[in-house]
Amino acid sequence: MTETMTTQPAAATQRQNDGTTIDITDLTCTFTSRRKRTTALTGVSLSVRAGEFVSIVGPSGCGKSTLLKIVAGLVPPSSGEVRLLGRTVTGPQREIGFAFQRAALLEWRGVRANILLQAEMRAMDKRKAAARADQLIELTGLTGFENALPHELSGGMQQRVALCRALLHEPPVLLMDEPFGALDALTREHMNVELHRIWRETGTTVVLVTHSIAEAVYLGQRVVVMTPRPGRIERVYDVDLPAVRDYGATMSSPTFEKLAREIRVLLGASGHHG
Amino acid sequence: MPEVISPAARPAAEPPEPAATTPDDADLPKSRLAQRAGRLLSAAWRPALLLVLLGLGWWAITAAEVFPAYLVPTPGDVANELVTEREMLARHTWVTTYETVVGFLLAAVIGMLAAVLIVYSPTLEKALYPLILFAQVIPKIAIAPILVVWFGFGPMPKVILAVLIAFFPVVVSGVAGLRSTDPELLDLSATMGASRWKTFRKIRFPNALPHLLAGLKVAVTLAVVGAVVGEFVGADEGLGYVLLLASGNLNSSLLFADLILMSALGVVLFILVEAAEALLIPWHASRRQGVPLTTS
Numbered sequence: 001m002t003e004t005m006t007t008q009p010a011a012a013t014q015r016q017n018d019g020t021t022i023d024i025t026d027l028t029c030t031f032t033s034r035r036k037r038t039t040a041l042t043g044v045s046l047s048v049r050a051g052e053f054v055s056i057v058g059p060s061g062c063g064k065s066t067l068l069k070i071v072a073g074l075v076p077p078s079s080g081e082v083r084l085l086g087r088t089v090t091g092p093q094r095e096i097g098f099a100f101q102r103a104a105l106l107e108w109r110g111v112r113a114n115i116l117l118q119a120e121m122r123a124m125d126k127r128k129a130a131a132r133a134d135q136l137i138e139l140t141g142l143t144g145f146e147n148a149l150p151h152e153l154s155g156g157m158q159q160r161v162a163l164c165r166a167l168l169h170e171p172p173v174l175l176m177d178e179p180f181g182a183l184d185a186l187t188r189e190h191m192n193v194e195l196h197r198i199w200r201e202t203g204t205t206v207v208l209v210t211h212s213i214a215e216a217v218y219l220g221q222r223v224v225v226m227t228p229r230p231g232r233i234e235r236v237y238d239v240d241l242p243a244v245r246d247y248g249a250t251m252s253s254p255t256f257e258k259l260a261r262e263i264r265v266l267l268g269a270s271g272h273h274g
Numbered sequence: 275m276p277e278v279i280s281p282a283a284r285p286a287a288e289p290p291e292p293a294a295t296t297p298d299d300a301d302l303p304k305s306r307l308a309q310r311a312g313r314l315l316s317a318a319w320r321p322a323l324l325l326v327l328l329g330l331g332w333w334a335i336t337a338a339e340v341f342p343a344y345l346v347p348t349p350g351d352v353a354n355e356l357v358t359e360r361e362m363l364a365r366h367t368w369v370t371t372y373e374t375v376v377g378f379l380l381a382a383v384i385g386m387l388a389a390v391l392i393v394y395s396p397t398l399e400k401a402l403y404p405l406i407l408f409a410q411v412i413p414k415i416a417i418a419p420i421l422v423v424w425f426g427f428g429p430m431p432k433v434i435l436a437v438l439i440a441f442f443p444v445v446v447s448g449v450a451g452l453r454s455t456d457p458e459l460l461d462l463s464a465t466m467g468a469s470r471w472k473t474f475r476k477i478r479f480p481n482a483l484p485h486l487l488a489g490l491k492v493a494v495t496l497a498v499v500g501a502v503v504g505e506f507v508g509a510d511e512g513l514g515y516v517l518l519l520a521s522g523n524l525n526s527s528l529l530f531a532d533l534i535l536m537s538a539l540g541v542v543l544f545i546l547v548e549a550a551e552a553l554l555i556p557w558h559a560s561r562r563q564g565v566p567l568t569t570s
């Protein structure tokens with residue numbers, strides 16, 4: 001099982017060579033409704049290397065979700081450009097996996113069927129998809145719940161299903177928007193450890209938006225801190241921790257504590273808490 | 275004076291009410307069948323008790339001869355009427371059932387199509403919604419005579435009236451259901467490269483079903499009203515027609531028997547839609563019975 005998991009998706013391996021998976025240049029996004037104009041993002045530039053794990057933190061409403069949606073091609077930017085896997089993003093992107101704060105599962109489908117939605121929508125090979133779903137179910141500890149309906153699952157398990165669904169097609173890029181925001185602290189830690197392992201084993205490029213500084217630092221190779229609206233990138237920290245991170249050891253390491261404190265101060269200084 | 279009413283010239287071709295079908299019961303394990311029967315019993319005893327009490331009250335009033343018998347018949351008279359005139363009543367019940375069911379099914383299909391058009395096309399929404407609202411607020415009794423002039427005494431005008439009355443709740447609930455789709459699911463679907471049709475079939479439509487079925491339950495009871503109103507205005511068969519004749523002849527036993535059949539028709543059709551609901555959306559919060567598998 002682990003063997004298949006460690007083999008990187010072909011697309012990712014190819015693009016590994018040219019280095020950059022996501023290239024965001026001078027992005028601005030303004031929403032105009034009848035009543036007002038909201039500038040969600042201004043002058044955002046960021047490059048994400050292939051296989052990199054980037055965390056984004058920032059106060060509520062600073063445009064984190066908007067940024068992910070622009071990268072996914074779900075929201076058009078007002079100006080600026082996003083290149084994903086070397087191509088300019090103009091519409092919804094298929095080569096990504098997306099996970100939201102709410103699991104967004106189909107209420108009427110069991111765990112396995114929910115995961116396989118990805119395969120049905122993409123018209124993937126049925127047998128391959130089924131095998132992959134089984135792998136993911138095992139990897140995320142959902143074995144025994146294959147047919148359980150979402151309302152029969154805990155919040156943590158629902159998020160695991162959403163994660164499996166986002167990973168089913170072995171996307172080279174995984175975009176996650178506060179995926180563990182609704183979980184209790186303990187479940188969240190478990191999910192962090194799991195996501196870390198999945199990232200290492202799959203080599204997927206991950207962009208994770210989070211409210212939790214600890215989560216951002218534990219998981220990220222870099223942490224992007226954004227300013228309140230209109231959202232800009234305030235600072236980008238390199239996380240000077242080993243690639244393979246044990247949760248307990250990381251949490252108590254001085255490097256982790258120093259960085260987390262710095263980020264907390266930076267976010268606090270900008271007046272809001274995310 | 276039931277002879278006044280055209281006596282049952284031909285025997286009822288069909289049973290008066292569609293037999294309550296529970297297609298899935300056959301392959302249920304025994305325990306679940308028993309469970310189901312138990313649930314049915316526990317659901318049925320209260321209304322049954324109420325019915326018995328009402329019947330007793332009715333019987334007491336007629337026994338005390340508060341009203342003359344030609345105004346309020348005794349339960350016995352009505353029961354007798356239901357038995358002796360069963361062939362005639364069965365035939366007319368069948369006519370009304372047929373009109374109601376056809377009208378309801380048409381309303382369900384047309385209503386859902388209209389809902390889809392409204393949700394998917396803002397232009398059509400602007401064009402259709404005023405029209406649909408207009409069709410809804412127009413008093414149906416007022417258009418019934420026109421329909422009879424246009425389509426004659428057959429089932430057609432009744433079916434059309436049933437459709438007109440039952441259509442609105444289907445559209446409204448269908449639109450609400452289709453609009454209630456989680457926008458994140460639609461975003462997700464877009465990143466999966468799914469076509470509109472696939473998104474509709476696998477996400478939007480199943481998601482709309484709970485709303486839609488709530489609308490259909492309202493619609494089916496309204497369809498009965500539509501058919502009966504149509505029969506009032508111009509018909510030579512159906513429960514509405516029997517009601518008019520019975521009241522013209524001051525035949526209160528027949529009148530009450532007819533009323534009972536009309537209500538029974540509405541109740542049976544409602545229960546059938548509920549059964550469809552149980553089959554189609556067992557997963558929905560409104561129909562859950564199980565306990566969570568996990569707690570944390």
Ligand SMILES: Nc1ncnc2c1ncn2[C@@H]1O[C@H](COP(=O)(O)OP(=O)(O)O)[C@@H](O)[C@H]1O
Pocket residue numbers: 031032033038039040058059060061062063064065066067229
């Ligand atoms: N579709 C939209 N229409 C109008 N305003 C929007 C829309 N989406 C987001 N916004 C606004 O843009 C700002 C940034 O939103 P968002 O990206 O969701 O922030 P975050 O995820 O960082 O909390 C907010 O002020 C929000 O109200």
Ligand SMILES: [Mg+2]
Pocket residue numbers: 064065066177
């Ligand atoms: Mg957000």
